Amino acid sequence: MRFKVQLSIDKNAYGNALPFSYQYELSSFIYHTLAKGNAEYAEWLHENGFSLEGKQFRLFVFSPLLLKASVNKDINRLILVDDVATMQIGFLPERSTEEFVKGVFAEQRFTLGDKISKVQFSITGIELMPTPEWGGEMRGETLSPICLSQKNEEGQVHYFSASAPEAGEAVINNLRNKYRAFYGKPFAGDTAFEWETTSEPRAKLITVKAGTPQQTKIRASLCRFRLKADNELLRIGYEAGLGEKNSMGFGMVK
Template identity: 45%
Template sequence: MRFKLYLSIDKHTFGNRLPFNYQYELSAVIYKILAGTNQAFAEWLHDNGFVSDKKIFKLFSFSRLQIPQYRMEGSFLKILSDSAEWYLSFLPERSTQEFIQGVFREQQFELGNRQARIRCRVQSIEMLSLPLFTEQMSFRTLSPMCLTLKRENGTDEYVAPDHPMAKELIRQNLLDKYKAFTGNDFPNHDAVFDFKVTNQPRSSLVTIKADTPQESKIRAFGCNFQLTAPVELMKICYDCGIGSKNSLGFGMVETTKENNKQEN
């Protein structure tokens, strides 16, 4: 279930600059808003999520802010627009239209850090209609895709979507999410599956919990891609993101015009 939030930006209270790395702060905004109206739901979402073979999935994703006009100033964004759009997508059925629209309606929140922050207000929220899901679809990332391989020492190696292992990482991640959500293994593990990047991936190094002892850096990639998969897995990709760390703002996707060409 996907929502489009229309935000107004108050540039007078704190200014009009935002750190380039603000995904972790956006994630915190979601949890804070949920906690303000339904503490039990927020705690469940944050602390538990859905579990598959000891892996925890939060099963939601979100985009970066879609800002019409801005410019880069070092490691900051100078926002020139008075408005922005923000996409949120939830797989859990408990996140009904009425619940999410009620939770986020007219919310006001601050985003950024001590060096640069803005104040935003939710002007309106719209539930978006689902695309027609087929077994082959084209997408583009609204937030960069994070794919991880485990090294022998247990640390993560971040790989690009054109890496030889990317296809299998994505396939297994979608199967794990399906099991976490339904409680069952996907019934057809031999189903046709393919993943192809259709443009040059764009690398981003995203800082999480900047300027704290817990600071970490995640390498992620924006790209366009074509996915071939059963419709059930295609819907999971659309609703809660591709790859890992979706609830930190990675891997949200939208369909592209190529899908319309396939339908015509």
């Protein structure tokens, strides 16, 4: 289930300079909005969620803000041009009904930024988007970068590109794990799959919790792609994201 969220930008509140890396703050806004709307739902999402072998799958994903902006690399900011923006949010859990999502997000106001600058946004509308039909194949592109990684023997995380030899297995195994976490049973459908990037992936380095002791950097890929797989896995990828860290804004595709 995917929604298009319409936003207005109040430049008079704090200005129009937005840090490049704002995904963590946007993810926090989504969590807090769910908590205000339904404490029981938020506790289930955050504390229990869907787990598999100790790993949590929160099974929602969101796009970056879709807006007009100029880039100021000297201060690492986006300078917002218009007074409006949009974004998309996708939910896999069936409890995320249209009425629930529209109710908790309607007319919410939030601020994104850091100690240097921030921008205030207001939600002016939210609408349910139609679910595509794939016929066993998804050809698309990333709205937010796909994060793929593996740990070495020392426990260090290695991020790799969506065009790396191991990328296809990583994408499909992640979808199967999401299926198992959501339905509580292993995926038993068609196991055949094909994955290829149809454009040269562009690396993105995203800073999470910038300016804090917990600051980390995540490397991910923007690209066009073709994924051939069982339709149920394609639906999960569309509604909950491809790859890892979807609830932090990675892996939303169109």
